[in-house]
Amino acid sequence: MITIQSLSKFYGTHRVLHEISLTFNRGEIHGIVGENGAGKTTLFQCVAGLTSYSGQIHYDRGTLKNELGYLPTDLFFFSKITGMEYLQLVCNARGIKNNRITEGNLFDLPLHQYAETYSTGMKKKLAITGLLLQKNEVFILDEPFNGVDIHSNSIIQEILLKLKELNKIVLMSSHIFSTLNDACDYLHYLKGGTIQQSARKGDFTSIEEDMKQNGIGIRVADIVTGML
Numbered sequence: 434m435i436t437i438q439s440l441s442k443f444y445g446t447h448r449v450l451h452e453i454s455l456t457f458n459r460g461e462i463h464g465i466v467g468e469n470g471a472g473k474t475t476l477f478q479c480v481a482g483l484t485s486y487s488g489q490i491h492y493d494r495g496t497l498k499n500e501l502g503y504l505p506t507d508l509f510f511f512s513k514i515t516g517m518e519y520l521q522l523v524c525n526a527r528g529i530k531n532n533r534i535t536e537g538n539l540f541d542l543p544l545h546q547y548a549e550t551y552s553t554g555m556k557k558k559l560a561i562t563g564l565l566l567q568k569n570e571v572f573i574l575d576e577p578f579n580g581v582d583i584h585s586n587s588i589i590q591e592i593l594l595k596l597k598e599l600n601k602i603v604l605m606s607s608h609i610f611s612t613l614n615d616a617c618d619y620l621h622y623l624k625g626g627t628i629q630q631s632a633r634k635g636d637f638t639s640i641e642e643d644m645k646q647n648g649i650g651i652r653v654a655d656i657v658t659g660m661l
C-alpha cells in the first residue's frame with residue numbers, strides 16, 4: 434500500500450500540488466486525470482522520489498524506489514545501446530539474471546537495433562518491457578498509451594489487467610478517457626494542484642462530466658468564430 438498524506442509541492446512561489454492525500458492498495462489500478470499542467474507528472478515524480486515535496490509518502494513494503502517501475506513521458510536512451518542491451522542493463526540494475534529476454538519481447542521489437550533509432554512508440558514499448566522484466570511491484574505509467582499504435586494499445590491494456598491480477602499497484606495518467614475507463618479501478622481528477630474528485634469504477638461519469646464542464650470548448654468556439 435502507498436499512502437500519501439498532505440502532499441504539497443512548490444516550484445519557487447508556484448504551488449503545483451496542494452495538500453493531496455491518496456491511498457493506493459495492492460491489486461488496484463489508479464488513473465490520474467487532469468488538463469495540461471494540472472500536476473499529474475509532478476505528482477508521479479514526488480511518489481517516485483524524483484523531486485522534493487512536503488508531506489508524507491509511505492510504502493508499506495519498505496523503500497519504494499527498489500520496487501518501482503516508472504515510465505516517464507520523455508524517454509531517454511544512451512546512444513549505441515541496442516534494445517536488447519537496454520533490457521539487459523535494466524535487469525542487471527535490479528540484480529536480475531535474465532537469459533530469456535527475447536521471450537519477454539511481447540511487442541516484437543527489433544532488439545538488435547539501436548534504441549535511440551526507435552520511433553516514439555517503439556521507445557515507449559521498450560521502456561515498458563524493461564519495467565516488466567524488472568519484476569517491479571509498483572508501476573507509475575505517465576501516459577503509457579501516448580504514441581503507441583492500436584495493436585500495442587490493446588497489449589498494454591492486457592498488461593494492466595495482468596498486473597492487477599498479480600496484485601501490483603499501478604498509477605497511470607492518460608488524456609484518453611476511454612482507456613482509463615477500461616483499465617482503472619479508481620480515477621482521481623486533479624485540477625489546479627488539488628484532487629477535485631475521486632471515483633471508483635462504475636462512477637466515472639461524474640468525473641467525465643466535471644472535466645467537460647471545466648473544459649474550454651465554449652471559449653474556443655467563441656474565439657474561433659471571432660477569428661474566421
Ligand SMILES: Nc1ncnc2c1ncn2[C@@H]1O[C@H](COP(=O)(O)OP(=O)(O)OP(=O)(O)O)[C@@H](O)[C@H]1O
Nearest residue numbers: 444447449467468469470471472473474475476506
Ligand atoms: N521543473 C519545473 N520547474 C518549474 N515549474 C514546473 C516544473 N515542472 C513542472 N512545472 C509546472 O508545474 C505545473 C504542473 O506540471 P505537470 O507537468 O506536473 O503537469 P501535467 O498535469 O503532467 O501536464 P501535462 O498533461 O501537460 O503532461 C505546470 O504549471 C508546470 O509549468
